[in-house]
Amino acid sequence: MLAWLAWGPVAALAHEPDVFATTTSVTGEAVYDVDHTSRPCHFGNLPEQLSLEETVSRILCHDPQVRIAWADAKARAATVGVSHAAYLPRLDGRLDWSRNINERKEESVSVNGRRQLAGANFTLSWVLFDFGRRGAALQNARQMLMAANATQDATLQNAFAVAAQAYNDALAAQRNLAASRQVAELAAQNLEAADAKYKAGAAALSDQLQAQTALSQARLREVRDIGNLRQLLGVIALRMGLSPETPLKLAGDLAPLPNPFFSKAVDKLLAEARREHPALLAAQARFKAAEASVEEARAAGRPSLSLTANLAHNRVGQSEIYNGDYRERDRSIGLQLDVPLFDGFSRSYQVRRALAQVESRRSELADTEQQVSLDVWNNYQRLSIETRSLAQTSELVEQSRQALDVVQGRYRAGVGSMIELLNALTAYASAEELHTQALGSWQSSRLRLAVGLGRLGFWAVDTR
Structure with missing residues (x-):
């Protein structure tokens, strides 16, 4: 699970005294993993190579939506203090x-x-003595604080997923660039072989021209991959609060054979999501707060x-x-x-309004529970599909590479054609691209399932 972020410039609270210690209800730690190791929002210079944890932590510390959710939770905590003050x-x-x-x-x-x-x-x-009016108001404030904390958790997990996805997209672009450079190198080797055979009179001019065209296409793809990688690295830099021109280097690569996570039965995953998902916890807290509002409205007439x-x-x-x-x-x-003797039936309508709010919150809770269940089911199935696709594309890359080596040998030996060689090169380039797409889709599916379970943390993005 994720805990809250401790902001450097805004961590110092206002000078107003917190007699009831309500700020302790809003956790002030950084993102932590299951080992509760805190990662505060204090960073030095950029490392030579950015790890996933470093990138995500920096992005979260500069995300305005996370700051807004944290401020909302602090405001709800102050409301709890106001309700406590009514007893004094x-x-x-x-x-x-x-x-x-x-x-x-x-x-x-x-x-x-x-x-x-x-x-x-x-x-x-x-x-x-007021027949429970203050108690109902305090219960309402506490439940709304719980809802704000859960909403903050959900916001943090969504921001985490977006940051991790940006990092994985950049890794995929980095992998595509490496593949396009390799294909360009192979195309250059094919052109060199075709040129040598043409000069020796063993091949037609068309072979040389076709090889030249394949090399130009490979270099065009390389240029586009360079631009795509630069664009994605600029997005990461901006999300970290840096200039988009800041040179960044990412550590590692997309895992070629990641270990399967989330191997539990889907029924157990659904049960965990209903128990731990922050959106569902927030909806439950809002429902209980609405029930407390009914009691508060009734007590106002006593x-x-x-x-x-x-x-x-x-x-x-x-x-x-x-x-x-x-x-x-x-x-x-x-x-x-x-x-209270007569208020023109105002309190009666206040109670009716509170009861209608309870009905609305009950429906909202049911809707949230259904949505969480649908998200877990759909993302579980997507991850299963992408896991199988990943194994297939890995085999496809290996098979197409072997076929390309064989065809290259046949062409150099004078028994293969340029068309056969170009087809083999195209098949290998396509296989590499499909495998990279499968890796990216697998990572995305795993992130979405972790978010759907409400348990996203660094453990869910570690491929070791």
Whole structure:
């Protein structure tokens, strides 16, 4: 399985205190494998040859979608903190200051007065009992956090699959380029043999021209393969946050005879997917959150009991005309019972809306479960087909190479024709291309099955 990514520039959280330690609910480690070895997002200079793990880790650390999912999970964790805060008392303070000057005239007498008020007030409010409203809100927030974490896991696995696929595509292009260069070299050897036989009078000019045409075609294919490889390496560089012109070299090659993974029966794979797939876990959490919302909506229409307290101190400075200065203190404590009586049927419709949301989430859960099962089944069958195709194309390459060697020997011995030689060369080039395509398709099918199981990690892309 994959864990979360710890971002260098954004790993430092905001300075707001996390009293309820909600951020611990969002894992802050890097991608890890089944051995829980962490791979943080801190890299040095590019190595001379990029391994698959290095490439995938760098791409994941620069993927905006993964960053968005991680930020969403942190926001959901903060919502859990807000729900926890509802269980604590609320204390508010207020400071007042005012100055008033009054002038009035009574017949021929003018009277001036002043009044200055300074006061402080503290109010405490603490909900003691609310028939489960706060508990339902907290349950809702926790389930939505679980959904956000599962969604983050799914986003990370999808990004992992895209990164690994980009690496495998580049390896396939690298292999195609090597094959096209080999074919060009063989075509050059054929031209050399045809030219020698033509000069010796043992072959017609048409043999030399046909060999020259085959060499030109092989070189054209080589040019196109060079361009394709350069384009794919540029995509990898951009995904890693580098310039597309950055020179990259990939380590290794597509495994010619990879070991078969996922050899379990498909029923066991389906059971694992239903138990572990992050999309299904997210749908389950959203369904439970919707159920909690129903309870929260119902509890909103029930009474609540609160403890209230008040402490006030006021000082009034005023003229003798207003009876002079004085001070006053006020202290009170009591219980407050709030009983909702009538709200225009608003809460009834809030409950109806919450129940409809539960129905929607239940259908979403069923749809997700069906989609996960279909993905596992289809990808399992594709992998089985590609595994068998890989063995066939490997035999095809070996057979076409042997046939080409035999035909080359016959042509040099003067008993073979140029058409036979060119056909053999074309068959060998086609076999190499089919084998490379089979290798790429096999890797893609394995990645898609791992994603469908919800268990994609470096273990699933290691061909050793």
